[in-house]
Amino acid sequence: MLKNKNLKQSDLIIQFGNVIDKYEEDGNKYYICDSSTTNKKIKELLLSIDESSLEELDLIYYSAETTNTNIPEIYEQPNSITFRLSYSPEAKTFIQYKTSYNNSPTSSGKMISQNDFKKGTMQVVLPYGFTSDCINQEVNIENQTYKVVGIDAIDETITIPFINSPDSLDNITEISFCTKNVMSTKTYQNIRAACNNIFGNFAFIPEIDTVNDDLPFYNSLMLLSILLTILSSITLTLLFRYVLITRNKMISVFRIYGCTINKARRIFVAEIMITSIMSFLITSAIYFKIVVKQLKSSFEYIDIIYNLKNYIIIGLIYVSVIYFILNLMIIIQLHKLPLSQKQGG
Structure with missing residues (x-):
């Protein structure tokens, strides 16, 4: 360190x-x-x-x-x-x-x-x-x-x-x-x-304090953060698969009464995306208001390397991975026949 x-x-x-x-x-x-x-x-x-x-x-x-x-x-x-x-x-x-x-x-x-x-x-x-x-x-x-x-x-x-x-x-x-x-x-x-x-x-030209934003330590830390972001987003979507299975009966009823696959997909995607974005905004507020002040004593460049721009990039990766995997998983689940879903529930 x-x-x-x-x-x-x-x-x-x-x-x-x-x-x-x-x-x-x-x-x-x-x-x-x-x-x-x-x-x-x-x-x-x-x-x-x-x-x-x-x-x-x-x-x-x-x-x-x-x-x-x-x-x-x-x-x-x-x-x-x-x-x-x-x-x-x-x-x-x-x-x-x-x-x-x-x-x-x-x-x-x-x-x-x-x-x-x-x-x-x-x-x-x-x-x-x-x-x-x-x-x-x-x-x-x-x-x-x-x-x-x-x-x-x-x-x-x-x-x-x-x-x-x-x-x-x-x-x-x-x-x-x-x-x-x-x-x-x-x-x-x-x-x-x-x-x-x-x-x-x-x-x-006077000498002033500067920060080397290419430090290998922080580059490695940023890469690790991105990998953890991808893994956490995949974990979240897999957990939502269990929620989908518990809703098989409800999905079957929606399908029987004319709900298309696209409509059902949009409903479930909107639900999990709202939850994910809200959780990201809450954790962001906690990070910038509380956590970063505590970490700065040990990580001198933390507020520069993990600035708002980089934090937003990590957030976009998090939301994008969730959106892609979630859509794929929901489409596979919804393509099952309503009858088979009903029996499975």
């Missing part, structure tokens, strides 16, 4: 230039570097990260600045443009981070829709402090024209779509890659390789 390493979940924050300071907060190490990069380089970085790694990431966050704009600097500093992104495997592109999109209120107008964000529509939401008079006006950012669709009620930064955002946006001092759990070793290494390829030694 692997020993618990007390892994900590932490965001991967990549900065640029040389480290000039560092500090600790809540047990996490943070660094301050002395340089920055452009939006063009950040785009190159994000587009060079493989899709599986992007899907693992919950949030990608960075801020840029622009002075080449006709938007007034109401906060006495260069206008800041913030990007909060997540990757959509369906759209094969970056979309606005769901929490940011759902929870960002506007004092006037509206937020940029996910559809417009994906397409890179030339729309902009101005920061808190502007008035509704700006709605439907056109503004210039880095020689690109945007239509104002909303005024943010909270944020003091500009929001524009990532796609088609100006390459010349600059003063990006860091970019954060955030996950819901401890980042996998594979994703960390992929981001590190992509960053080294684009920036070389100019990017400072």
Whole structure:
């Protein structure tokens, strides 16, 4: 059994230039570097990260600045443009981070829709402090024209779509890659390789705790779980065969009064499937609410390897095996003549 390493979940924050300071907060190490990069380089970085790694990431966050704009600097500093992104495997592109999109209120107008964000529509939401008079006006950012669709009620930064955002946006001092759990070793290494390829030694990439989701121990444990799932589903269907035998008289009556084999099959399949699915949902709730917390002290990766996605896959295997074997067994049983069933009961 692997020993618990007390892994900590932490965001991967990549900065640029040389480290000039560092500090600790809540047990996490943070660094301050002395340089920055452009939006063009950040785009190159994000587009060079493989899709599986992007899907693992919950949030990608960075801020840029622009002075080449006709938007007034109401906060006495260069206008800041913030990007909060997540990757959509369906759209094969970056979309606005769901929490940011759902929870960002506007004092006037509206937020940029996910559809417009994906397409890179030339729309902009101005920061808190502007008035509704700006709605439907056109503004210039880095020689690109945007239509104002909303005024943010909270944020003091500009929001524009990532796609088609100006390459010349600059003063990006860091970019954060955030996950819901401890980042996998594979994703960390992929981001590190992509960053080294684009920036070389100019990017400072800190070491963080990662989890190797390809550990043989957990792969073997997952395979064992699947085998036990198949065996338990077969056992359950064989037990239901006894229930069918005890109902021979009832089945005979159904058949004599015109119940077709398909109708009878659907009745019994629905009965056992409802029972199986309900039991799976109940055990799932118990596992995620109680069991996983107890196991984590001995199995450090249990909540990552046996996450909701993998648990659902095991559940689908369980239900599928039950459905297939159950149908086969019921059809064989129901093809007996009603008279022979009656005598057998």
